[in-house]
Amino acid sequence: MSSEKTRNDLRILFLGTPEFAASYLEFLLEKGYNVVAVISQADKPRGRGQKLLPTPVKEVALKYNIPVFQPKSLVREGPQILEKYKPDIGIVVAYGRLLKKPFLDAIPFYNVHASLLPKYRGAAPMQRCLEAGEKVTGVTIFKISEGMDDGDIALQKAFEISECETLGELYEKMIIHGTELLDEFLKRYPVPLVPQDHSQASYAPKIDKNDLHVDFSMPAEMVRNKIRAYDPVPGVKARLNNTEVKLFAACEIEQNDKHSTYKPGTIISIDKSKGGLIACGKGALWIKYIQFPGKNKIGFGDAKNGGLVKEGMCLERIY
Secondary structure (H helix, E strand, C coil), rough: CCCCHHHHHHHEEEECCHHHHHHHHHHHHHCCCCEEEEEEECCCCCCCCHHHHHHHHHHHHHHCCEEEEEECCCHHHHHHHHHCCCCCCCEEEEECCCCCCCHHHHHHECCCCCCCCCEEEEEEECHHHCCCCCCCEEEEECCCCCCCCCCCCEEEEEEEECCCCCHHHHHHHHHHHHHHHHHHHHHCCCCEEECCCCHCCCCCCCCCHHHEEECCEHHHHHHHHHHHHHCCCCCCEEECCCCCEEEEECCCCCECCCEEECCCCCCEEEEEECCCEEEEECEEEEEEECCCCCCCCCCCCHHHHHHCCCCCCECCCCE
Protein backbone atom coordinates (compact mmCIF):
# COMPACT_ATOMS: atom_id res chain seq x y z
CA MET A 1 0.00 0.00 0.00
CA SER A 2 1.45 3.41 -0.94
CA SER A 3 1.96 6.12 1.66
CA GLU A 4 -0.48 8.32 -0.27
CA LYS A 5 -3.16 5.65 0.06
CA THR A 6 -2.38 5.35 3.78
CA ARG A 7 -2.74 9.10 4.21
CA ASN A 8 -6.16 9.07 2.63
CA ASP A 9 -7.33 6.01 4.57
CA LEU A 10 -6.40 7.13 8.09
CA ARG A 11 -9.18 9.34 9.45
CA ILE A 12 -7.59 11.96 11.72
CA LEU A 13 -9.20 14.09 14.44
CA PHE A 14 -6.90 17.05 15.16
CA LEU A 15 -6.93 18.87 18.51
CA GLY A 16 -4.96 22.10 18.96
CA THR A 17 -5.27 25.81 19.67
CA PRO A 18 -2.33 28.26 19.19
CA GLU A 19 -0.18 29.26 16.21
CA PHE A 20 2.26 26.42 16.95
CA ALA A 21 -0.51 23.84 16.54
CA ALA A 22 -1.88 25.60 13.47
CA SER A 23 1.44 25.01 11.69
CA TYR A 24 1.06 21.27 12.29
CA LEU A 25 -2.54 21.20 11.07
CA GLU A 26 -1.65 23.10 7.91
CA PHE A 27 1.26 20.71 7.31
CA LEU A 28 -1.06 17.69 7.52
CA LEU A 29 -3.60 19.23 5.17
CA GLU A 30 -0.97 20.30 2.64
CA LYS A 31 0.48 16.77 2.73
CA GLY A 32 -2.92 15.33 1.87
CA TYR A 33 -3.73 13.69 5.19
CA ASN A 34 -7.41 13.02 5.80
CA VAL A 35 -8.26 15.33 8.71
CA VAL A 36 -11.98 14.71 9.17
CA ALA A 37 -12.61 17.19 12.02
CA VAL A 38 -10.82 19.68 14.26
CA ILE A 39 -11.31 20.52 17.93
CA SER A 40 -9.97 23.78 19.37
CA GLN A 41 -10.47 25.89 22.46
CA ALA A 42 -12.92 28.80 22.58
CA ASP A 43 -12.28 32.02 20.67
CA LYS A 44 -10.53 34.60 22.84
CA PRO A 45 -9.79 38.34 22.66
CA ARG A 46 -6.46 38.90 20.91
CA GLY A 47 -4.31 41.77 19.70
CA ARG A 48 -4.26 45.42 20.68
CA GLY A 49 -7.99 45.90 20.22
CA GLN A 50 -8.74 42.72 22.18
CA LYS A 51 -11.27 41.69 19.54
CA LEU A 52 -12.79 38.23 19.84
CA LEU A 53 -10.93 36.23 17.21
CA PRO A 54 -10.87 32.56 16.20
CA THR A 55 -7.96 30.48 17.45
CA PRO A 56 -5.14 30.01 14.90
CA VAL A 57 -6.10 26.33 14.56
CA LYS A 58 -9.72 27.27 13.88
CA GLU A 59 -8.56 29.73 11.21
CA VAL A 60 -6.68 26.95 9.38
CA ALA A 61 -9.63 24.57 9.66
CA LEU A 62 -11.99 27.18 8.18
CA LYS A 63 -9.50 27.95 5.38
CA TYR A 64 -9.54 24.28 4.34
CA ASN A 65 -13.28 23.78 5.00
CA ILE A 66 -12.66 21.24 7.77
CA PRO A 67 -15.45 20.93 10.38
CA VAL A 68 -14.26 22.62 13.57
CA PHE A 69 -15.68 22.34 17.10
CA GLN A 70 -14.99 24.26 20.32
CA PRO A 71 -16.66 22.18 23.03
CA LYS A 72 -16.85 23.44 26.59
CA SER A 73 -16.71 19.82 27.74
CA LEU A 74 -15.09 17.03 25.72
CA VAL A 75 -16.61 14.46 28.07
CA ARG A 76 -20.13 15.67 27.21
CA GLU A 77 -19.74 16.81 23.59
CA GLY A 78 -16.79 14.72 22.38
CA PRO A 79 -18.69 11.42 21.86
CA GLN A 80 -21.06 13.07 19.34
CA ILE A 81 -18.07 14.33 17.31
CA LEU A 82 -16.52 10.86 17.34
CA GLU A 83 -19.79 9.22 16.35
CA LYS A 84 -20.38 11.60 13.44
CA TYR A 85 -16.86 11.68 11.93
CA LYS A 86 -15.57 8.25 13.00
CA PRO A 87 -11.85 9.12 13.28
CA ASP A 88 -9.28 6.33 13.55
CA ILE A 89 -6.78 8.41 15.50
CA GLY A 90 -6.53 11.71 17.38
CA ILE A 91 -3.49 13.97 16.95
CA VAL A 92 -3.04 16.55 19.71
CA VAL A 93 -0.71 19.57 19.48
CA ALA A 94 -0.93 22.22 22.21
CA TYR A 95 -4.67 21.79 22.70
CA GLY A 96 -4.42 23.26 26.19
CA ARG A 97 -6.59 20.79 28.09
CA LEU A 98 -5.98 17.32 29.50
CA LEU A 99 -8.05 14.61 27.83
CA LYS A 100 -10.11 12.51 30.23
CA LYS A 101 -11.82 9.14 30.11
CA PRO A 102 -14.11 7.92 28.60
CA PHE A 103 -13.36 10.25 25.65
CA LEU A 104 -9.66 9.35 25.90
CA ASP A 105 -10.39 5.64 25.52
CA ALA A 106 -12.67 5.96 22.48
CA ILE A 107 -9.80 6.12 19.94
CA PRO A 108 -5.98 6.24 20.25
CA PHE A 109 -4.82 9.80 20.94
CA TYR A 110 -1.21 10.85 20.30
CA ASN A 111 0.43 14.07 21.40
CA VAL A 112 3.30 15.98 19.79
CA HIS A 113 5.37 17.40 22.67
CA ALA A 114 8.22 19.90 22.33
CA SER A 115 10.83 18.09 24.44
CA LEU A 116 12.61 14.77 24.78
CA LEU A 117 10.26 13.14 27.26
CA PRO A 118 10.38 12.31 30.12
CA LYS A 119 12.28 15.62 30.42
CA TYR A 120 10.25 18.83 30.53
CA ARG A 121 6.74 17.50 30.92
CA GLY A 122 4.22 20.32 31.08
CA ALA A 123 3.14 23.59 29.52
CA ALA A 124 6.41 25.40 28.71
CA PRO A 125 9.08 22.90 27.59
CA MET A 126 10.84 25.19 25.11
CA GLN A 127 11.18 28.11 27.53
CA ARG A 128 12.29 25.91 30.42
CA CYS A 129 14.94 24.01 28.45
CA LEU A 130 16.46 27.28 27.18
CA GLU A 131 16.39 28.74 30.68
CA ALA A 132 18.26 25.67 31.95
CA GLY A 133 20.92 26.06 29.26
CA GLU A 134 20.27 22.69 27.63
CA LYS A 135 22.51 21.89 24.66
CA VAL A 136 20.15 19.28 23.18
CA THR A 137 16.37 19.04 23.01
CA GLY A 138 13.89 17.43 20.66
CA VAL A 139 10.33 16.44 19.93
CA THR A 140 8.35 13.44 21.17
CA ILE A 141 5.21 11.75 19.90
CA PHE A 142 3.54 9.71 22.63
CA LYS A 143 0.25 7.96 23.31
CA ILE A 144 -1.80 10.08 25.67
CA SER A 145 -2.72 8.68 29.07
CA GLU A 146 -4.56 10.39 31.92
CA GLY A 147 -1.35 11.71 33.48
CA MET A 148 0.53 14.82 32.33
CA ASP A 149 2.75 13.93 29.36
CA ASP A 150 3.58 10.52 30.85
CA GLY A 151 2.26 8.16 28.16
CA ASP A 152 4.24 5.57 26.18
CA ILE A 153 6.57 6.96 23.52
CA ALA A 154 6.07 6.23 19.81
CA LEU A 155 8.87 8.30 18.23
CA GLN A 156 11.44 10.88 19.26
CA LYS A 157 13.85 13.14 17.38
CA ALA A 158 16.72 14.99 19.05
CA PHE A 159 18.55 18.08 17.81
CA GLU A 160 21.12 20.55 19.14
CA ILE A 161 20.48 23.99 20.59
CA SER A 162 23.07 26.64 19.75
CA GLU A 163 24.60 28.80 22.47
CA CYS A 164 22.65 31.97 21.67
CA GLU A 165 19.50 30.38 20.22
CA THR A 166 16.32 32.23 21.14
CA LEU A 167 12.82 30.96 21.82
CA GLY A 168 11.75 32.24 18.40
CA GLU A 169 14.49 30.27 16.66
CA LEU A 170 13.80 27.11 18.68
CA TYR A 171 10.07 27.47 17.94
CA GLU A 172 10.75 27.37 14.19
CA LYS A 173 13.03 24.33 14.57
CA MET A 174 10.36 22.55 16.62
CA ILE A 175 7.86 23.01 13.80
CA ILE A 176 10.30 21.74 11.16
CA HIS A 177 11.47 18.69 13.12
CA GLY A 178 8.07 18.05 14.69
CA THR A 179 6.13 18.01 11.43
CA GLU A 180 8.74 15.71 9.87
CA LEU A 181 8.39 13.34 12.83
CA LEU A 182 4.59 13.45 12.66
CA ASP A 183 4.73 12.62 8.95
CA GLU A 184 6.99 9.64 9.69
CA PHE A 185 4.71 8.51 12.52
CA LEU A 186 1.56 8.58 10.40
CA LYS A 187 3.28 6.79 7.51
CA ARG A 188 4.45 4.03 9.87
CA TYR A 189 1.33 3.89 12.06
CA PRO A 190 0.77 1.81 14.15
CA VAL A 191 4.17 2.28 15.78
CA PRO A 192 5.52 0.12 18.67
CA LEU A 193 5.44 1.99 21.98
CA VAL A 194 8.11 2.28 24.68
CA PRO A 195 7.22 3.23 28.28
CA GLN A 196 8.77 6.40 29.69
CA ASP A 197 11.35 6.13 32.46
CA HIS A 198 9.41 8.07 35.07
CA SER A 199 12.46 8.25 37.37
CA GLN A 200 14.04 10.63 34.83
CA ALA A 201 11.04 12.97 34.60
CA SER A 202 11.41 16.73 34.92
CA TYR A 203 8.77 19.41 34.61
CA ALA A 204 8.16 22.62 32.66
CA PRO A 205 5.50 24.58 34.54
CA LYS A 206 3.45 27.34 32.95
CA ILE A 207 5.16 30.73 32.71
CA ASP A 208 4.11 33.41 35.19
CA LYS A 209 5.09 37.08 35.38
CA ASN A 210 7.84 36.47 37.94
CA ASP A 211 9.65 34.23 35.44
CA LEU A 212 10.15 37.29 33.24
CA HIS A 213 12.07 39.33 35.84
CA VAL A 214 15.79 39.11 35.10
CA ASP A 215 18.31 39.19 37.97
CA PHE A 216 21.76 40.45 36.99
CA SER A 217 23.31 39.14 40.21
CA MET A 218 23.28 35.74 38.49
CA PRO A 219 26.27 34.63 36.36
CA ALA A 220 26.26 36.04 32.82
CA GLU A 221 25.49 32.65 31.29
CA MET A 222 22.35 32.26 33.41
CA VAL A 223 21.24 35.80 32.55
CA ARG A 224 21.74 35.03 28.86
CA ASN A 225 19.70 31.84 29.18
CA LYS A 226 16.90 33.74 30.89
CA ILE A 227 16.77 36.41 28.18
CA ARG A 228 16.84 34.02 25.21
CA ALA A 229 14.14 31.80 26.78
CA TYR A 230 11.62 34.64 26.38
CA ASP A 231 12.93 36.26 23.19
CA PRO A 232 11.03 37.54 21.21
CA VAL A 233 7.83 36.96 23.22
CA PRO A 234 7.07 38.13 25.83
CA GLY A 235 10.57 39.44 26.64
CA VAL A 236 12.26 39.62 30.05
CA LYS A 237 11.91 42.75 32.16
CA ALA A 238 14.17 44.89 34.31
CA ARG A 239 13.86 48.33 35.88
CA LEU A 240 15.87 51.29 34.55
CA ASN A 241 15.39 54.59 36.41
CA ASN A 242 11.97 53.44 37.68
CA THR A 243 10.86 52.44 34.16
CA GLU A 244 10.17 48.83 33.21
CA VAL A 245 12.15 47.87 30.11
CA LYS A 246 12.43 44.66 28.10
CA LEU A 247 15.70 43.16 26.88
CA PHE A 248 16.44 41.08 23.78
CA ALA A 249 19.26 39.43 21.82
CA ALA A 250 21.79 38.49 24.50
CA CYS A 251 24.75 36.50 23.25
CA GLU A 252 28.42 37.36 23.79
CA ILE A 253 29.84 36.98 27.30
CA GLU A 254 33.00 38.69 28.55
CA GLN A 255 34.96 37.32 31.50
CA ASN A 256 37.20 40.08 32.82
CA ASP A 257 38.28 40.71 36.41
CA LYS A 258 37.54 44.43 36.12
CA HIS A 259 33.86 43.65 35.50
CA SER A 260 33.54 42.34 39.06
CA THR A 261 34.06 45.89 40.37
CA TYR A 262 30.70 46.95 38.92
CA LYS A 263 27.36 46.51 40.65
CA PRO A 264 25.37 43.77 38.82
CA GLY A 265 23.08 45.38 36.25
CA THR A 266 25.39 48.32 35.56
CA ILE A 267 25.74 49.35 31.92
CA ILE A 268 29.53 49.16 31.57
CA SER A 269 29.78 50.30 27.97
CA ILE A 270 27.64 50.81 24.87
CA ASP A 271 28.64 49.82 21.35
CA LYS A 272 26.66 50.71 18.23
CA SER A 273 26.74 47.15 16.83
CA LYS A 274 27.13 44.94 19.92
CA GLY A 275 24.68 46.73 22.22
CA GLY A 276 25.08 47.30 25.94
CA LEU A 277 27.65 45.45 28.05
CA ILE A 278 25.90 44.68 31.34
CA ALA A 279 27.69 43.64 34.53
CA CYS A 280 26.49 40.35 36.01
CA GLY A 281 27.21 38.41 39.20
CA LYS A 282 29.99 36.68 37.27
CA GLY A 283 31.20 38.12 33.98
CA ALA A 284 29.41 40.63 31.76
CA LEU A 285 26.88 40.17 28.97
CA TRP A 286 26.32 42.00 25.70
CA ILE A 287 22.62 42.70 25.13
CA LYS A 288 21.71 44.15 21.75
CA TYR A 289 18.19 45.56 22.15
CA ILE A 290 16.16 47.39 24.78
CA GLN A 291 12.43 48.21 24.64
CA PHE A 292 10.72 51.02 26.52
CA PRO A 293 6.98 50.95 27.34
CA GLY A 294 4.78 51.61 24.31
CA LYS A 295 7.77 51.71 21.95
CA ASN A 296 9.48 49.33 19.53
CA LYS A 297 12.73 47.72 20.64
CA ILE A 298 15.87 49.63 19.64
CA GLY A 299 19.61 49.05 19.82
CA PHE A 300 21.45 50.28 22.90
CA GLY A 301 23.48 52.58 20.63
CA ASP A 302 20.34 54.26 19.31
CA ALA A 303 18.92 54.44 22.83
CA LYS A 304 22.10 56.22 23.96
CA ASN A 305 21.90 58.68 21.07
CA GLY A 306 18.30 59.40 22.05
CA GLY A 307 19.28 60.11 25.65
CA LEU A 308 17.43 57.05 26.97
CA VAL A 309 20.44 55.15 28.33
CA LYS A 310 24.06 55.89 29.18
CA GLU A 311 27.05 54.16 30.73
CA GLY A 312 26.78 53.87 34.50
CA MET A 313 23.01 53.43 34.58
CA CYS A 314 21.84 50.25 36.33
CA LEU A 315 19.27 47.66 35.27
CA GLU A 316 17.62 46.45 38.46
CA ARG A 317 15.49 43.44 39.25
CA ILE A 318 11.73 43.94 39.47
CA TYR A 319 10.16 42.62 42.68
